Amino acid sequence: MDSIARRRAAAFVCQSCTRRSLRIRRQPQRGFSSAASQQTKPNIYDVVCVGGGPAGLSLLTALRANPVTSHLRIALVEAQDLSKLRSWKPPPDRFSNRCSSLTPASALYLDKIGAWRHLDLSRVQPYQEMQVWDGVSDARIEFDWVGSAPSAGATIAYMTENLNLTSGLLKRLDELGGVSIFDGAKVEDISFGEQTEEFNLSEWPVVHLGGGKQLFARLLVGADGANSPVRSFAGIEARGWDYDRHGVVATLELEGEGWGGDQTKIAYQRFLPTGPVAMLPLPGNYSTLVWSTTPRNAALLKSLSTKDFVALVNAAFRLTPTDLEFMHTQSSGQTDEVAWRLEHSEFDRSRIPQAVTNVQEGTIASFPLKMRHADTYIGERVALVGDAAHTIHPLAGQGLNQGQGDVQSLAKAIEYAVAHGQDLGTTMSLESYVSERYAANHVLLGVCDKLNKLYSVGSGPLVPLRSLGLNAVNAFGPLKSFFMSQAAGSGSKLF
Amino acid sequence: MRSSLRLARPLLRRARLTHTSLRPTATLTTQSTLHSSQPFSTTPHRSSSVNPSEVSHFNALASTWWDPHGSSRILHLMNPLRHDFILSCLSSAPSSPPYPHRYLDIGCGGGIFTESAARLPTTASVTGIDPTPNILAVAKAHASKDPTLTGDRLRYLSATVETLPEEEKGQYDVVTCFEVVEHVDHPAEFLDVCGSFVRPGGWLVLSTIARTWTSWVTTNLVAEDILGVVPKGTHDWNKYINEEELRGHFSGRVGWGAPRVMGVVYVPGLGWKVVPGSEKVGNYFFAVQKVGGV
Ligand SMILES: Cc1cc2nc3c(=O)[nH]c(=O)nc-3n(C[C@H](O)[C@H](O)[C@H](O)COP(=O)(O)OP(=O)(O)OC[C@H]3O[C@@H](n4cnc5c(N)ncnc54)[C@H](O)[C@@H]3O)c2cc1C
Numbered sequence: 001m002d003s004i005a006r007r008r009a010a011a012f013v014c015q016s017c018t019r020r021s022l023r024i025r026r027q028p029q030r031g032f033s034s035a036a037s038q039q040t041k042p043n044i045y046d047v048v049c050v051g052g053g054p055a056g057l058s059l060l061t062a063l064r065a066n067p068v069t070s071h072l073r074i075a076l077v078e079a080q081d082l083s084k085l086r087s088w089k090p091p092p093d094r095f096s097n098r099c100s101s102l103t104p105a106s107a108l109y110l111d112k113i114g115a116w117r118h119l120d121l122s123r124v125q126p127y128q129e130m131q132v133w134d135g136v137s138d139a140r141i142e143f144d145w146v147g148s149a150p151s152a153g154a155t156i157a158y159m160t161e162n163l164n165l166t167s168g169l170l171k172r173l174d175e176l177g178g179v180s181i182f183d184g185a186k187v188e189d190i191s192f193g194e195q196t197e198e199f200n201l202s203e204w205p206v207v208h209l210g211g212g213k214q215l216f217a218r219l220l221v222g223a224d225g226a227n228s229p230v231r232s233f234a235g236i237e238a239r240g241w242d243y244d245r246h247g248v249v250a251t252l253e254l255e256g257e258g259w260g261g262d263q264t265k266i267a268y269q270r271f272l273p274t275g276p277v278a279m280l281p282l283p284g285n286y287s288t289l290v291w292s293t294t295p296r297n298a299a300l301l302k303s304l305s306t307k308d309f310v311a312l313v314n315a316a317f318r319l320t321p322t323d324l325e326f327m328h329t330q331s332s333g334q335t336d337e338v339a340w341r342l343e344h345s346e347f348d349r350s351r352i353p354q355a356v357t358n359v360q361e362g363t364i365a366s367f368p369l370k371m372r373h374a375d376t377y378i379g380e381r382v383a384l385v386g387d388a389a390h391t392i393h394p395l396a397g398q399g400l401n402q403g404q405g406d407v408q409s410l411a412k413a414i415e416y417a418v419a420h421g422q423d424l425g426t427t428m429s430l431e432s433y434v435s436e437r438y439a440a441n442h443v444l445l446g447v448c449d450k451l452n453k454l455y456s457v458g459s460g461p462l463v464p465l466r467s468l469g470l471n472a473v474n475a476f477g478p479l480k481s482f483f484m485s486q487a488a489g490s491g492s493k494l495f
Numbered sequence: 496m497r498s499s500l501r502l503a504r505p506l507l508r509r510a511r512l513t514h515t516s517l518r519p520t521a522t523l524t525t526q527s528t529l530h531s532s533q534p535f536s537t538t539p540h541r542s543s544s545v546n547p548s549e550v551s552h553f554n555a556l557a558s559t560w561w562d563p564h565g566s567s568r569i570l571h572l573m574n575p576l577r578h579d580f581i582l583s584c585l586s587s588a589p590s591s592p593p594y595p596h597r598y599l600d601i602g603c604g605g606g607i608f609t610e611s612a613a614r615l616p617t618t619a620s621v622t623g624i625d626p627t628p629n630i631l632a633v634a635k636a637h638a639s640k641d642p643t644l645t646g647d648r649l650r651y652l653s654a655t656v657e658t659l660p661e662e663e664k665g666q667y668d669v670v671t672c673f674e675v676v677e678h679v680d681h682p683a684e685f686l687d688v689c690g691s692f693v694r695p696g697g698w699l700v701l702s703t704i705a706r707t708w709t710s711w712v713t714t715n716l717v718a719e720d721i722l723g724v725v726p727k728g729t730h731d732w733n734k735y736i737n738e739e740e741l742r743g744h745f746s747g748r749v750g751w752g753a754p755r756v757m758g759v760v761y762v763p764g765l766g767w768k769v770v771p772g773s774e775k776v777g778n779y780f781f782a783v784q785k786v787g788g789v
Contacts, residue, residue: 044642198645199639200639201640201642203640204640218641416575420574420575420579420611421610421611421613421614421618422574422611428563428571431563
């Protein structure tokens with residue numbers, strides 16, 4: 001017995017001693033007055049998540065809500081001050097310009113991890129119909145559930161302000177507790193640990209924050225958006241291209257609740273040669289605009305008076321691409337131009353959105369659009385989720401939903417690893433996440449990219465062909481229902 | 496007590512060479528204690544007077560154990576099933592020992608199972624034993640990459656079941672012995688010694704490979720004679736043990752409950768699958784509970 005006891009003593013040194021020696025080695029010049037507290041509170045975490053956007057918050061909530069993974073030591077690093085998100089309580093008639101459509105699959109998952117009920121549901125707008133058409137040929141694809149769907153009037157997706165989602169997630173995370181949150185904290189550097197007498201942390205990422213704080217990560221999760229510093233640290237290349245397009249967003253006020261009233265809300269999207277323009281329903285008379293267009297057009301749109309901006313948005317759903325092109329050359333006066341032209345045009349009013357009457361102050365903004373896909377989502381002790389792994393064209397409203405799919409899969413991989421005693425940071429533990437998500441995301445990125453290219457051509461041989469495509473899809477029930485179920489995230493795991 | 500792993504070493508020594516090239520498909524016989532070579536007097540990785548060729552040998556050895564795409568991948572893939580099987584045993588009997596558990600892993604090799612058992616929140620401690628010092632050095636070096644595997648949670652001993660102290664007997668809730676018995680000269684005695692470390696109510700859990708025409712064809716004829724990927728003599732097919740033989744062994748001893756068995760098949764591209772009845776043909780898990788638990 002004696003010899004074993006001695007062996008044990010020789011081979012293993014108490015954790016806090018070791019950790020102290022770690023800190024001393026890494027920070028030789030820093031005299032620390034709080035040495036004792038640092039000694040008892042070493043910064044070794046099972047999961048360090050950089051980025052508290054929809055993907056990061058959802059992942060941590062999923063891990064905390066699951067009894068198998070709730071004992072893990074978890075840290076969140078977010079550059080922004082989260083107290084603003086905690087106190088987010090906008091007036092009922094003001095809506096943020098950053099909205100996303102959450103698929104029922106995403107909503108279900110958010111419900112499963114206990115976050116959905118923390119959203120302000122009075123600000124969430126389900127929609128049941130989609131009107132999508134080609135701005136050049138006017139060919140339509142009508143996305144509604146009739147005939148092929150589980151039930152008529154079923155929800156296609158939920159329009160949600162991103163802030164409503166993230167504040168709901170943060171409330172749930174606060175309720176669950178147990179996460180070390182470092183907010184208002186930018187990642188200054190990521191390095192590797194060191195090999196000491198007792199431990200070899202040379203493969204462990206160490207996240208350096210301002211003030212010399214260091215977080216050792218068994219698994220470093222990059223949920224840090226399209227310009228992911230974690231991805232750069234891991235040396236994972238993200239390939240793709242810029243679309244030379246900007247997404248112009250705004251919160252719109254309409255003449256009414258929509259043609260279907262409160263019960264049947266409709267999403268509209270028209271493909272213009274410069275890119276798709278979409279109007280998605282919010283509660284009451286409000287809608288959110290996502291207009292992808294050239295950087296020049298975007299700059300013009302942002303410079304217009306409210307009245308002219310409203311006129312041009314109405315025109316985008318009604319007038320010909322040639323008229324629109326002309327009106328983008330004027331620095332003002334669109335209101336009169338549009339009014340005059342609309343008088344001389346005929347529309348099937350039920351097929352286009354109700355007229356926009358106003359735009360909420362300060363909500364017009366634009367973002368450059370790009371397509372990026374990381375070469376892989378994992379490395380030893382690194383995993384990427386959400387926009388850090390892939391950035392998609394917003395035309396299908398899938399970016400955020402893809403991130404939720406990633407989170408679901410990664411959380412499952414982590415759960416499996418923990419339940420079977422695997423080191424959750426190793427590629428062995430993470431590989432099921434890549435194999436589950438990579439191909440699915442890639443297909444979707446490709447489809448949206450090609451759709452965008454197909455519809456970015458104003459004339460020429462492609463136009464009649466693509467009209468045929470949309471009409472054919474419209475006529476062909478089973479294919480359409482496949483598209484529909486994909487859009488709603490309820491179909492096979494493509495999205 | 497002459498049934499030890501040590502007696503099996505001449506065979507194991509030959510087998511050492513094969514670990515990197517052996518990629519079984521239908522059956523698994525790669526084994527932790529297969530590695531053996533000149534004993535190291537000190538652990539190689541921390542000594543300052545390390546011979547470079549020893550280091551590279553050590554690194555090669557380490558990577559055969561822990562490279563996720565290396566020759567031990569098949570063992571890594573099997574590891575979760577070991578836990579599933581143990582869990583199914585523990586939960587099958589109310590007299591199983593309460594959490595947290597003490598494990599003894601016999602023939603722990605590079606520590607694939609040993610580490611994973613030590614990481615479970617339901618584990619109190621794990622002792623991994625293996626007679627081959629440089630394999631243990633690999634196991635220890637790998638464990639040092641995880642700072643939670645400290646203190647009582649995980650210890651490695653260079654030992655055989657015979658050299659473990661008397662005091663350890665009857666102390667363990669779960670005694671595991673994965674892919675070992677097929678390499679042992681006197682399995683009956685070996686199993687008796689292994690069983691002596693199990694506490695009342697605890698479980699002796701092992702995995703091995705059946706001696707059948709299928710296993711003979713895949714591991715002896717195909718791998719050794721036809722493909723030549725494995726040196727001849729790696730597998731002594733006569734040492735393979737059938738499930739009925741294990742059953743017979745334990746039913747002939749007092750103090751053990753009815754065995755639990757799980758047959759598994761490796762499907763390339765899909766990994767290990769539990770296939771009821773396959774214990775008659777290839778790889779299988781086997782467990783018995785020592786009577787008289789809580
Ligand atoms: C115009 C437009 C419209 C869109 N519409 C939709 C839609 O309808 N439906 C949909 O599903 N998706 C839509 N998207 C995409 C969606 O907004 C994104 O996919 C989603 O926000 C990505 O979430 P994320 O958590 O991965 O990353 P982000 O939301 O980018 O979050 C990253 C977080 O990381 C933090 N961070 C970054 N770097 C650091 C650092 N160094 N240190 C600390 N913290 C850091 C940031 O502060 C941020 O909080 C749209 C995108 C655009 C541009």
